[in-house]
Amino acid sequence: MPAMLDENVPRAVASLVSAHGADLLPFPRTWKGLRNGVLLLHLRERGIHVFVTCDKNIAFQQHFGPLALIVLPTPKLDLLAPLAPAIAKAITLAIPGTATLIAPS
Template sequence: MPPPLKVLLDECIDRRLARSLPGHAVKTVPQMHWSGLKDGALLAAAARQFDVFITVDRNLAFQQHLPAFTIAVLVLQARTNRLADLLELVPSIEQALREPVAGVAITLRVEA
């Protein structure tokens, strides 16, 4: 079993997704009082305290130079950003959390 990771959920992700990731220390951007931080500042702050950042922002990897950050990024792509749709990605999230790669964005998609 891999060691528990410190995971940060972006503010646009339903906080209840954290319940589906037992065994990891999951916090949200609002819980950290980081709401409103721009992507670069958010990634820098997150990299100091977290192992993985989970977002639905598909542009993040294009707008930020991710190798400059010591945090792995998971980009979720479901039919919508509603919790019911994002929950379909939990098995993929769990798999990606087994071996997170810092400085890289991995896109997880719901297969149609």
């Protein structure tokens, strides 16, 4: 299931998680600063089914419809690196319309 990082997540997380078998793309630089509604349209147009973010409020601010959300505990790469297997598993098991919180280790 294709997934994309939010702009608030370090781009290096994409390769760390992809090494564990998940299809995770970095946030496109040309999309920086898009409002959530426009961002959702772009994600759907690109066939993205899972959105990975550090924004803990996003699930309550927007209706994500067919997208699944994975919410990370921090944007700090050194703290996210050990969570790469859990993030990959969450992407693989993601259910459209749900939010999954990844607990810090």
